[in-house]
Amino acid sequence: MEDSFDEDCDYLFKAVLIGDSAVGKSNLLSRFARNEFRLDSKPTIGVEFAYRNIKIGDKLIKAQIWDTAGQERFRAITSSYYRGALGALLVYDITRNATFANVKKWLKELREFGKPDMVVVLVGNKCDLGQTREVGEEEGREFAEKEGLCFMETSALENVNVEEAFLHMINKIHEITSQKSLEAKILNDNTTKSLLAAKEIVHIDHEVTATKQTTCCSA
Template identity: 80%
Template structure:
């Protein structure tokens, strides 16, 4: 890990937090970026974002995490919010069944406006509240994640349980995909040197901006190890 912002980063990855209002998105972000938690956290108005530098292998990655209000009246910012995002934490509250039911609505929005290769982690937050308050079983969260091709993890921003792991799984997977795309692009360039102009016309070229985002191509979902 490296929280210094003065070093040159190898990659800048944008990721977003989505989910219903009051599921704990802002506290997950503040716990991850500043190791802080506020019991009196107020609803997010519009968009806020924070940075965190992360070292993956020998690469330094700056994760830019965007947090938005879950209320419907702020959804006009949707398209710009998702633009360029390579990852998402889709958060629900394990003590409120409705927030889990709305996950499918958020997935629909994500797939309409987001990169089709986006790494998505389904997060059941507020696991500290215990079984007596729980309305969504962990098995239900896992089942939905498997069905939709998502990563899955239960977290507690209050107790700092699995918060780091959820974000790091997402960032690490984005990094793996980016490296794979870079390798594919290099192989295409190498192969093109031996192609005739006619054969080049039928070849798909993948364009990469390795410091910011990977061009979108259709791919199946990814699942992080938990």
């Protein structure tokens, strides 16, 4: 999908893809950003990213998705990229139980370096390979509910739930951002009203004092 990099956006949302190596993070991103899938996809070195513009209501959002390397030797590089991220897709491979077991480690790292209100979607990828499944869908759902995460199973190969997973994350980020903006506006409005009320009181007191002084002088 073509993105207009010159187009003015209302919001820029940064999100990250995390999880073990070879769980399909890069293909999830390329499927979402460009509707592409590569069978010969190579492991990510360090960090790569892609953009896509999303329209929510009357707002145009530029989603900046960072694809982080899953190998341990790149952890020092990628951990800093969590900072400033508003959302994350935490990905495991349903055909490899070890990648699901490591989700706890990734989530711990995400909460250590990420924002407290970050939107996290747990993604069980490669659901097209059901015949070699090692992680049940209910296992993923139960873990997500326990940790307060959203959950979906996807297939980057067959383009199942890929769009839905990313859009769910982006919509939730938009909801939180909009709520924060509204709360800030209300706080600002209330502060302004309080200041105006204080000025009125001072002004009235000044007038009363001036009147008393005039009366005294007249007498």
